[in-house]
Amino acid sequence: MGFFRNYLRGKEIIMRMFIYAFSVLFLLFCLFSCWVGKKRGEDISSRNQTRFADLGELHQPAPVFPHDDAVDLSSSSMFSLKSGNATAVSHNLSYATALNTSIVPVEIATTGAGCLDTGQYMYQKGTGFGSSLGNGQSIETWGDSGMAENSQQTDTSTDVDADDKNQLYGVQHGTAVIVESVDQSKGKTGDRKTLRRLAQNREAARKSRLRKKAYVQQLENSRHRLTQLEQELQRARQQGFFIASGFSGDHGHSITGNEAFAFDLDYSRWLDEHHRLINDLRTAMNSHMSDDELRLLVDGVMAHYDEIFRLKSNGAKADVFHMLSGMWKTPAERCFMWLGGFRSSELLKILGNHLEPLTDQQLMGICNLQQSSQQAEDALSQGMEALQQSLVDTLSSTSLGPAGSGNVADYMGQMAIAMGKLATLENFLHQADLLRQQTLQQMHRILTTRQAARALLVVSDYTSRLRALSSLWLARPRD
């Protein structure tokens, strides 16, 4: 027995030294983590400090860690009962699951009734709990568990470590070792984790915003550079700089691609400006502005329409097929397109009843406009059909003769004729745009200022809806 006691004594001393050493290391680590934690802006450590200032106030953690409240209170009360015990251990709420199985039975075995209760209670709590109660005998395992817990603690939240440090200071007059289990850290760091996660989310969002900003800036720069390059290219071309086009595939593609892209860019800019003008017109209409001021806005919109026709004319000179293809429009617009743009006869159909009331003269004017635009449209359409037919005739004419230069000459001759026919495409596109422009202008002439404003709004809304329809169609859920 004596030997056993002495043995225990020696062990106790050695263990205490170990514990002190580890505590110091622990402290250092806690200090560091606390510092890091503080840097992250978490202020949980301060809370913990107040909590663990006194062993008797162990119940303070309870409000902080709701799910462990009951148990904590009970265990705290247990501890306060045994507060006289030098080996009393204050424990945080969370307990390492690994420790449970090893510690609890020992505690039950070695400690007193109170501890037994606590141990049992804690044991009942299940995986969330493990505790080490200070006792001579349990110090051994306790020390082990302390070591294990130290390592565990390094994994869990750093702020809890800070608590432990404080507790060590405040409580320890012997063998207090702060046991920290995952559960407590879960409880304490439940909030902490949430807060940390939120902070990390904020950080990530901020970074992502910065990245997006940088990317957009880069895109803008590239776009600017691109337009600059295109302008240079255009100038070089006009100066007679021969850049192989058409026959040498890649070159031709890239150049026409550039000019086509230039138009697309101009068009998108035009469209933005157009929407802005239309919105101004809309607000003016709703605010019952005077007719004179309204006329200025209407004239502005009309002048802006002239701008797009000018752009289209330049675009057609650069790349007539791109203009005719309508790739610069949305798919739905493109589908119902006619000769590179809207149908002028359709324009008046869109207006329909929106222009009421109309005077008799106006009504006649509108009807005549409807009829004449329709006739002009038909004429141009038939002209286009004739063009296509003649192209077919030219390209499909088989000049089957003796092989040799004769064929080549014929081929080149036919190609030259076909090239001439293609050149008239530009003229057709030009006439179609003129028709559209003149239809708009005539409509403007017939209508009063207010009617014209309404007409422009109706037409713009129709186009916007068609574009929106396009987007909806493209984004529709597929089976």
Added chain:
Amino acid sequence: MHQTESWGSYMQPRTSLGDPLERIARLASENAVVIFSISSCCMCHAIKRLFCGMGVNPTVYELDEDPRGKEMERALMRLLGGSSAVPVVFIGGKLVGAMDRVMASHINGSLVPLLKEAGALWL
């Protein structure tokens, strides 16, 4: 009609040496609606269809089928000042213009009165 024909045939030897523009003017004044065209030109086809669609029966001179067509074409190009001589339309002997002018006048409503005045349209 009969008289002008005989006059025309009498006058022909003189005008064959004469100014192509004069010939153009003469031909233009002979009918209400006169179109100078080239058979292979598609825009000319379009303008013909435009008048036919309105119910007008224009007189068409295909310059590529005329022996003096080339010089008339050159004269017309000078007259219009553009890159293309045809199509060109005369109504009531007066020059209206190429496709763009014709279409513009049709849209702004001035073509139909002109046609009515020249007697090409009765509706």
